[in-house]
Amino acid sequence: MAVDPLIELRDVNKFYGQLHVLRDINLTVGRGEVVVIIGPSGSGKSTLCRTINRLETIESGRISIDGRPLPEEGKGLAQLRAEVGMVFQSFNLFAHRTVLANVSLAQLKVRKRKKDEADRRSRELLERVGLASQADKLPAQLSGGQQQRVAIARALAMDPKALLFDEPTSALDPEMINEVLEVMQQLARDGMTMVVVTHEMGFARSAANRVVFMADGRIVEDRTPDAFFTAPESDRAKDFLSKILKH
């Protein structure tokens, strides 16, 4: 289905001690594609997302980004991570820096941009996520939804080839979820390659090209959102959907 593969996982296995958390994962994400990963908690979806930029190591299998295999710890890995942005459930904004500095920091340190150039780019991105007026505040002074939008701007500042979202709205109050989802919808429309772990079925339906359903460390289904939500094939997915779509 993917014509131009950007992220490729082949026969990936991971253990936490005895616990087999990822079992023979095969997944290809094409350039410009939005893949949403859903599944019950403990199914390994967050772990899968974190292996893509090697925040979690794997025991066997291959992961490659844009045709290059994921390097070992060191300079090469750092370079690759700069190409793959990540947005976390708990935002993880640098608590001791202002919003503007949060977005600029990696541009200065990793992309070696000049300070004024980095700050200009940061303000542009903050504008894009609707937070230009908050640039000089500390993260703790913002709401959760605002913090998460800053985190997205921070990831975008590196001009990444792909973005990974690890349950970006799970720590948010219901009324703040939409402001984050809107930003993500916009990114999807702009053609950003995205891997999104989420419980937001509405987002999966409207923005995803494919839905990957995981259970017990395996990929159980990998289909278009329409096909998945209207006619899930596996019993596991039917059971999951019946539970979450009931109320």
Add this chain to the structure above:
Amino acid sequence: MDVLTENFSLYGKGFLGTVELTVYSSILALVLGFLMASCRVAPVGSLRVLGTVWVTVLRNTPLTLLFFAVLLGLPRFGLVLPFKVFAVLALGCYTSAFICEVLRSGINTVPTGQGEAARSLGMTFGQTLNTVVLPQAFRSVIPPVGSTLIALAKNSAIAGAFSVTELLGTYKTLNELGYSIIWTFVWIAVGYLIITLSISALFNVMEKRWGVAR
């Protein structure tokens, strides 16, 4: 009172000796402690081993024994330096083990997500540590680093036993001159208090200055 006024220059020399030992050893301890703490949290296994061995050996050796090892041991391997330098080496290395552990516990107070976010942006281990983790760890380690340096100031007295000029050692001369042992020690104690209270004051100021709200 006479003890102090009549022997002011002797006290002064001892006092300055202790100050010098404290300052130089503190600098050495902070630098080495910082390096070792970096090693202990590094992603490279051999560096972690180095840091662990350093801390285990130095923290569990009695300081007097370490002084013997440095002052009597190193010259046997052809390394001959003034006793004062040896004393700074022994004190600095010994204290660095404690500083290392204090810094490491400070690093552990910073949520792991902070480091993960920095690494996910492509920052190297060193950049992550220096620009994201340590500045946040810094605040919580100011009080225990102060305590460790105060302990260092008092530990410097051991150097006196190895004929390095320092404050406690002045009692020998004064005792021979027939002064009251009690008043001799009272003024020595005052000298130590001046040093240790200065360190406390300095660290109090630092805590107020850099105590950033999270």
